Amino acid sequence: MNNCWNEKINYRLLKYKNQNLYRKRIEINNGNSRWIYIKNKKYLNFSSNNYLGLSCDTEIMQSWKDYIKLGGVGSGGSGHVIGYHPLHKKLEVWLSNWLNFPRALLFSSGFSANQAIIHVLGTIFKYIFVDRLSHASIIEASLNSNISCKSFRHNDINHLLKLLMQNKYKNNSLIFTEGIFSMDGDQSPIGNLIKIAKKFYSYLIVDDAHGFGILGDEGKGTSYIKNMLPDLLVITFGKSVGMHGAAILCQENIAEYFLQFSKNLIYSTAMIPAQAGAILTALKKIRYSSTLRDHLFRNIKRFQCSAKKLKFYKHSNTAIQPIIIGDSLLTIQFAKKLRKQGLWVHPILPPSIPKGQARIRITITAMHQENDIDNLIEALFYAERFI
Numbered sequence: 079m080n081n082c083w084n085e086k087i088n089y090r091l092l093k094y095k096n097q098n099l100y101r102k103r104i105e106i107n108n109g110n111s112r113w114i115y116i117k118n119k120k121y122l123n124f125s126s127n128n129y130l131g132l133s134c135d136t137e138i139m140q141s142w143k144d145y146i147k148l149g150g151v152g153s154g155g156s157g158h159v160i161g162y163h164p165l166h167k168k169l170e171v172w173l174s175n176w177l178n179f180p181r182a183l184l185f186s187s188g189f190s191a192n193q194a195i196i197h198v199l200g201t202i203f204k205y206i207f208v209d210r211l212s213h214a215s216i217i218e219a220s221l222n223s224n225i226s227c228k229s230f231r232h233n234d235i236n237h238l239l240k241l242l243m244q245n246k247y248k249n250n251s252l253i254f255t256e257g258i259f260s261m262d263g264d265q266s267p268i269g270n271l272i273k274i275a276k277k278f279y280s281y282l283i284v285d286d287a288h289g290f291g292i293l294g295d296e297g298k299g300t301s302y303i304k305n306m307l308p309d310l311l312v313i314t315f316g317k318s319v320g321m322h323g324a325a326i327l328c329q330e331n332i333a334e335y336f337l338q339f340s341k342n343l344i345y346s347t348a349m350i351p352a353q354a355g356a357i358l359t360a361l362k363k364i365r366y367s368s369t370l371r372d373h374l375f376r377n378i379k380r381f382q383c384s385a386k387k388l389k390f391y392k393h394s395n396t397a398i399q400p401i402i403i404g405d406s407l408l409t410i411q412f413a414k415k416l417r418k419q420g421l422w423v424h425p426i427l428p429p430s431i432p433k434g435q436a437r438i439r440i441t442i443t444a445m446h447q448e449n450d451i452d453n454l455i456e457a458l459f460y461a462e463r464f465i
């Protein structure tokens with residue numbers, strides 16, 4: 079007899095296939111490199127979040143190996159039991175000094191950090207206001223926690239203000255946004271958000287996964303372009319830092335509150351100590367040399383200059399450059415055309431983005447050379463003729 083739940087699963091899978099939303103993974107060697115090989119074909123990679131190319135940096139890889147000798151290949155448990163290594167402490171202290179927050183706490187991933195923030199602070203605050211284009215980790219946690227969630231239109235300060243006007247929100251609300259939005263590459267108005275948060279005695283959280291490492295003074299991130307710090311900052315190490323993991327930066331008592339009440343911290347194995355050591359090696363490279371950042375921004379400028387003549391290009395000043403086609407099937411076909419020309423790009427389809435806004439999410443990196451950008455532009459103009 080066929081199970082009812084089995085039928086439900088198969089029905090939903092089929093529905094996804096019919097809507098061209100079905101996701102498949104492809105085995106890729108070195109997805110973090112400039113060139114990748116898939117089924118013996120060579121592609122120029124425009125899909126990696128390894129914005130500075132640090133994933134393949136020999137000094138960082140060597141430092142990871144060296145730290146393994148010190149701390150092994152695993153932490154041995156939760157940081158609350160046995161897993162808090164001096165390398166974790168060193169990285170946390172270094173981060174808090176560099177980014178000018180009293181405390182830093184490491185998390186195993188950005189997804190986990192965002193979930194933890196909303197669940198833990200949801201025990202204090204009653205409401206959360208989230209930018210509509212925020213990452214799935216933020217939206218999902220907001221909808222699945224006890225806290226009452228409202229979304230404001232993307233980067234729309236007036237809409238947020240209008241929502242906050244009701245008195246009950248004063249003193250009782252979290253505001254959560256991103257520094258640089260992951261699918262559009264645009265920047266949030268952090269200065270205005272800080273003013274609004276102050277006015278309503280709210281608590282502002284900025285997830286700067288995509289700005290950290292490349293923007294602002296010393297690559298400290300979007301908040302440091304004009305030194306406007308939120309109450310709590312999320313940074314991740316899986317993008318420009320080239321590795322994996324995350325940290326939150328906050329006040330002393332908030333950090334202590336997380337250590338007492340965050341299940342993501344208490345009941346999860348701590349980051350591999352050697353990884354923490356290698357992250358610090360990468361962060362020092364970011365802090366003390368702007369060479370990679372400068373190269374990245376030269377590439378971005380070169381791309382922007384020609385891309386603005388493309389029909390589907392949406393302006394962005396960051397490594398994330400969206401080509402918004404709208405229709406999912408057309409977007410898949412567009413990506414296929416580019417792949418045929420040896421360029422690896424990824425179609426982004428709903429529900430990762432709003433309906434009708436399917437796109438190619440191009441990522442420019444410091445690994446690319448001028449020629450790569452020119453080839454990409456040429457291929458985009460070619461592919462656009464078929465849409």
Ligand SMILES: Cc1ncc(COP(=O)(O)O)c(C=O)c1O
Nearest residue numbers: 187188189213260285287314316
């Ligand atoms: C804005 C944002 N926050 C959080 C995450 C999740 O970070 P991680 O990959 O470390 O889980 C991502 C990942 O793409 C992201 O774009």
